[in-house]
Amino acid sequence: MTEKFDAIVVGAGMAGNAAALTMAKRGLKVLQLERGEYPGSKNVQGAILYANAVEKLIPEFREDAPLERHLVEQRFWMMDDASHTGLHYRSEDFNEERPNRYTIIRSQFDRWFSRHVQEAGALVLCETTVLELLKDTKGRVIGVRTDRRDGDVFADVVVLAEGVNGLLGTRAGLRERPARENVALAVKEMHFLPRETIEARFNLKGDEGAVIEAAGTISRGMAGMGFIYTNRESISIGIGCIVSDLAKTGHAPYELLEAFKRHPSVAPLIEGSEVKEYAAHLIPEGGYKAIPQLFGDGWLVAGDAAQLNNAIHREGSNLALASGQMAGEAVAELKGRGLEPTAKNLEIYKTRLVDSYVMQDLKKYKDMPALLHASSQNFFLTYPQLVSKAMQNFLRVDGTPKVEKEKRTLRSVFAARSITGLLGDAVRMARAWR
Amino acid sequence: MTTEPDVRVEDKLYQNRYRVDSGRSHIKVTPHETPSPELLALVKLCPARCYELNGKGQVEVAHDGCMECGTCRVLAEGKGDITWTYPRGGYGVLFKFG
Ligand SMILES: Cc1cc2nc3c(=O)[nH]c(=O)nc-3n(C[C@H](O)[C@H](O)[C@H](O)COP(=O)(O)OP(=O)(O)OC[C@H]3O[C@@H](n4cnc5c(N)ncnc54)[C@H](O)[C@@H]3O)c2cc1C
Numbered sequence: 294m295t296e297k298f299d300a301i302v303v304g305a306g307m308a309g310n311a312a313a314l315t316m317a318k319r320g321l322k323v324l325q326l327e328r329g330e331y332p333g334s335k336n337v338q339g340a341i342l343y344a345n346a347v348e349k350l351i352p353e354f355r356e357d358a359p360l361e362r363h364l365v366e367q368r369f370w371m372m373d374d375a376s377h378t379g380l381h382y383r384s385e386d387f388n389e390e391r392p393n394r395y396t397i398i399r400s401q402f403d404r405w406f407s408r409h410v411q412e413a414g415a416l417v418l419c420e421t422t423v424l425e426l427l428k429d430t431k432g433r434v435i436g437v438r439t440d441r442r443d444g445d446v447f448a449d450v451v452v453l454a455e456g457v458n459g460l461l462g463t464r465a466g467l468r469e470r471p472a473r474e475n476v477a478l479a480v481k482e483m484h485f486l487p488r489e490t491i492e493a494r495f496n497l498k499g500d501e502g503a504v505i506e507a508a509g510t511i512s513r514g515m516a517g518m519g520f521i522y523t524n525r526e527s528i529s530i531g532i533g534c535i536v537s538d539l540a541k542t543g544h545a546p547y548e549l550l551e552a553f554k555r556h557p558s559v560a561p562l563i564e565g566s567e568v569k570e571y572a573a574h575l576i577p578e579g580g581y582k583a584i585p586q587l588f589g590d591g592w593l594v595a596g597d598a599a600q601l602n603n604a605i606h607r608e609g610s611n612l613a614l615a616s617g618q619m620a621g622e623a624v625a626e627l628k629g630r631g632l633e634p635t636a637k638n639l640e641i642y643k644t645r646l647v648d649s650y651v652m653q654d655l656k657k658y659k660d661m662p663a664l665l666h667a668s669s670q671n672f673f674l675t676y677p678q679l680v681s682k683a684m685q686n687f688l689r690v691d692g693t694p695k696v697e698k699e700k701r702t703l704r705s706v707f708a709a710r711s712i713t714g715l716l717g718d719a720v721r722m723a724r725a726w727r
Numbered sequence: 728m729t730t731e732p733d734v735r736v737e738d739k740l741y742q743n744r745y746r747v748d749s750g751r752s753h754i755k756v757t758p759h760e761t762p763s764p765e766l767l768a769l770v771k772l773c774p775a776r777c778y779e780l781n782g783k784g785q786v787e788v789a790h791d792g793c794m795e796c797g798t799c800r801v802l803a804e805g806k807g808d809i810t811w812t813y814p815r816g817g818y819g820v821l822f823k824f825g
């Protein structure tokens with residue numbers, strides 16, 4: 294290919310599609326490269342989709358996007374081996390005309406999204422792995438090398454939307470490989486059931502959906518979370534733990550998933566289902582402090598490749614969509630003003646990110662990943678067990694006076710964790726949440 | 728200590744769709760006498776159980792079931808225990824749902 298493009302986008306996931314769509318709509322000549330057979334064939338998500346980020350790109354997306362269920366109920370579970378203590382929130386307000394959160398199936402959603410990108414005029418090439426970035430003698434990125442024959446392609450700017458592994462950026466020396474403390478390995482299965490069964494088990498009607506986020510002894514003291522999301526005719530179930538913790542403890546991810554599935558609170562929800570897929574993927578969880586350099590001469594990075602992921606709120610796809618859109622807008626703006634995409638000029642991309650919820654949210658929780666990681670035994674093992682004990686003690690009616698029961702609960706708390714330890718964790722948590 | 732249930736990963740991978748690039752592994756283990764702690768950890772950690780110990784106590788990789796998650800790269804590429812790249816365009820795992 295000898296023609297030159299205004300922009301090359303690497304990756305047809307959330308960030309890449311947002312960037313390509315934004316630039317193509319603004320009339321730029323865009324080439325998008327995706328290594329999968331079709332967009333989405335390499336991508337894994339829970340998956341909760343936040344409407345707000347999609348609306349900003351495709352306002353009428355509800356008309357034809359492959360959406361599974363709109364969420365009317367959220368459950369948080371703190372689990373020990375035999376129990377869960379739940380906080381459930383359900384509201385009729387979520388049955389609104391333009392619902393705020395949906396479940397989706399990524400391979401279907403990405404294909405739908407890509408059709409919009411192509412209709413906007415971008416050239417999308419799948420089955421093409423980008424091998425490296427091409428630079429001129431001054432180190433400015435001028436294109437990419439692909440694994441196609443005559444595979445060098447050139448552009449004014451390259452938008453790296455290559456996902457969490459970010460191989461190209463590492464190879465080109467733009468950023469480090471993700472650190473093992475900063476990524477979680479998640480494994481996930483798709484369990485199929487008739488929709489009526491799902492609706493009965495989760496107390497849903499029509500296209501209503503419910504999701505469960507679970508933490509506790511299921512991660513065996515490692516920093517980790519489980520999830521159970523309802524789709525129309527399937528249930529997504531998975532668990533993720535920080536890679537350095539897995540390496541240290543030697544727990545196999547599929548064993549953790551299996552134990553989660555067999556937990557007495559979980560097993561009845563998926564009983565009798567047919568499993569049709571098993572997937573694994575990394576999630577960036579280092580937060581604000583793990584964000585690498587975001588732009589340079591002739592390049593920008595968006596989405597998971599830039600580690601833009603809010604693990605506390607389980608938001609990744611929206612940050613990928615928003616950052617992809619802002620990257621696209623930055624490039625289009627420079628083009629419109631006749632300015633070169635130099636590092637200096639591309640700084641407007643970072644400014645946009647900093648002015649938005651993307652960076653502001655990540656900054657708010659900047660100390661959270663380290664805290665949860667350093668005290669993972671307490672947050673994911675000791676405290677869930679204590680809560681369960683306290684609940685049992687509270688609920689069991691066995692002739693013990695209530696005053697004695699309360700004393701017992703307190704004694705078990707202090708036996709497990711000193712008062713200074715407890716207070717310290719509480720203070721650190723409050724600070725990290727601020 | 729909770730005992731973990733037995734899981735047959737092969738059965739799980741059997742549900743998945745792949746286009747395997749036979750004879751062209753995108754992951755290579757650097758030849759070694761005794762495996763590093765990272766390589767040994769991968770035997771348990773790889774979600775597709777691609778890493779196995781051979782009879783001589785060395786770690787080997789079989790890329791067929793790989794889901795391209797990158798965990799082994801994060802853990803073992805830094806010190807040169809493995810080399811890791813993506814499969815050729817269109818090859819490797821093809822998630823039906825994801
Ligand atoms: C189990 C799990 C559950 C999650 N749940 C949620 C959730 O409920 N809600 C939420 O908002 N987020 C969730 N996330 C996070 C969310 O999936 C990501 O934040 C989001 O997908 C990031 O989008 P992206 O475009 O940056 O990367 P990706 O979607 O990973 O896209 C990257 C694309 O680039 C392509 N690519 C990479 N390298 C190359 C190359 N060299 N050449 C060509 N193509 C290349 C890939 O094939 C891929 O298509 C979850 C993640 C996981 C793993």
Ligand code: SF4
Pocket residue numbers: 573754772773774775776777778792793794795796797798799800
């Ligand atoms: S990329 Fe993931 S699935 Fe593939 S061999 Fe490495 S750890 Fe296993």
